[in-house]
Amino acid sequence: MARLWIALLLGAGLAAAVLGEAARAAPSRGRPRTGLGAVCAGEIRRFCPGRPGRGRVSRCLKAHREELNADCRTALEQAEAQRRPRRARPPPEPQ
Secondary structure, eight states: OOHHHHHHHHHHHHHHHHHHHHHOOOOOOOOOOOOHHHTTTTHHHHHOTOSHHHHHHHHHHHTGGSSHHHHOOOOOOHHHHSOOOOOOOOOOOOO
């Protein structure tokens, strides 16, 4: 009987640990995390808590650029490069 209780308690503890980890890893608002949110999740929690919105998080990460890990810093640089306005091509000449 004692073995049964021990097995049940261990099973419940394991289930709680798995569910807790899944909840922490779950993306917010039902969307998968991509880009900065995926690569910089730890840095966002550390440096930018309570700052929702992409623009605010990006500005916060830029302010802490020197403190970011290499992967997050690279992802931030890539995101900045994608957001830079591209030069508009002149319209094609009429024929």
